Amino acid sequence: EIVLTQSPGTLSLSPGERATLSCRASQSVSSSYLAWYQQKPGQAPRLLIYGASSRATGIPDRFSGSGSGTDFTLTISRLEPEDFAVYYCQQYGSSPRGITFGPGTKVDIK
Amino acid sequence: QVQLVQSGAEVKKPGASVKVSCKASGYTFTSYDINWVRQATGQGLEWMGWMNPNSGNTGYAQKFQGRVTMTRNTSISTAYMELSSLRSEDTAVYYCARGDYGERGYYYYMDVWGKGTTVTVSS
Numbered sequence: 001e002i003v004l005t006q007s008p009g010t011l012s013l014s015p016g017e018r019a020t021l022s023c024r025a026s027q028s029v030s031s032s033y034l035a036w037y038q039q040k041p042g043q044a045p046r047l048l049i050y051g052a053s054s055r056a057t058g059i060p061d062r063f064s065g066s067g068s069g070t071d072f073t074l075t076i077s078r079l080e081p082e083d084f085a086v087y088y089c090q091q092y093g094s095s096p097r098g099i100t101f102g103p104g105t106k107v108d109i110k
Numbered sequence: 111q112v113q114l115v116q117s118g119a120e121v122k123k124p125g126a127s128v129k130v131s132c133k134a135s136g137y138t139f140t141s142y143d144i145n146w147v148r149q150a151t152g153q154g155l156e157w158m159g160w161m162n163p164n165s166g167n168t169g170y171a172q173k174f175q176g177r178v179t180m181t182r183n184t185s186i187s188t189a190y191m192e193l194s195s196l197r198s199e200d201t202a203v204y205y206c207a208r209g210d211y212g213e214r215g216y217y218y219y220m221d222v223w224g225k226g227t228t229v230t231v232s233s
Contacts (some may be wrong), residue, residue, distance in 0.1 A: 001172075022139075030216070032216050032217050033146055033217065033218050035218075035219040035220070037155075037220075039155075043225075044205055044223035044224065044225055045147075045205075045220075045223055046154065046209075046223070047219055047220060047221045050212065050218075050219035050221075051212070051217045051219075052219050053214070054217075055223060056219075057221075058193070073131050088154065088155055090155075090220075092218035093218075094218075096169075097160070097169045098144065098157070098169070098171060099160075100157065100159040101147075101154060101155040101157065102154075104154050104155075108172075
């Protein structure tokens with residue numbers, strides 16, 4: 001089973017700053033199958049990025065994803081107040097079929 | 111609009127079973143997978159398994175093998191997740207989420223989520 005590790009665990013930043021979140025896989029992951037989600041307290045997760053770098057419908061362009069192999073990054077270019085949340089990376093494996101999530105990175109207000 | 115509507119909160123005793131429903135609307139139910147993901151309070155997301163509503167094929171995370179059953183009723187566009195032999199550690203919010211392969215079947219992601227069903231296991 002592929003294990004995803006996210007760092008840092010918590011990122012304390014101010015609005016307007018740039019956030020860089022890391023997701024590392026225990027073995028190579030197809031970029032097609034790497035996604036990022038945002039979750040706010042009391043809400044369901046929301047898809048941000050799929051295919052490592054494609055923004056989901058309605059996601060602002062301040063969110064971007066990059067990476068390949070075992071190292072992936074989610075970047076928020078300029079934090080807006082509504083961006084303070086927990087972010088999860090997720091990978092899908094086709095053989096055997098399964099999904100794993102990283103433990104999450106909390107972006108909070110400094 | 112495209113949405114997944116889940117059943118209400120449940121309180122169960124240890125050893126009992128719970129069955130959560132997830133009703134799809136706004137899209138063709140049989141064209142997308144349904145995944146189930148749970149989240150204990152203050153914890154991360156844990157994938158439980160998937161179901162293809164068209165074929166009824168399922169796949170479960172090893173942790174839940176033998177305890178979870180995912181089914182569907184296509185006539186009412188509803189998926190179900192039943193978890194048996196409940197223990198206190200199963201107390202969590204359970205989400206259903208639509209699984210999509212994207213254009214040309216090149217990707218896989220969960221793009222529509224239900225609001226979650228809280229399951230509390232307590233004696």
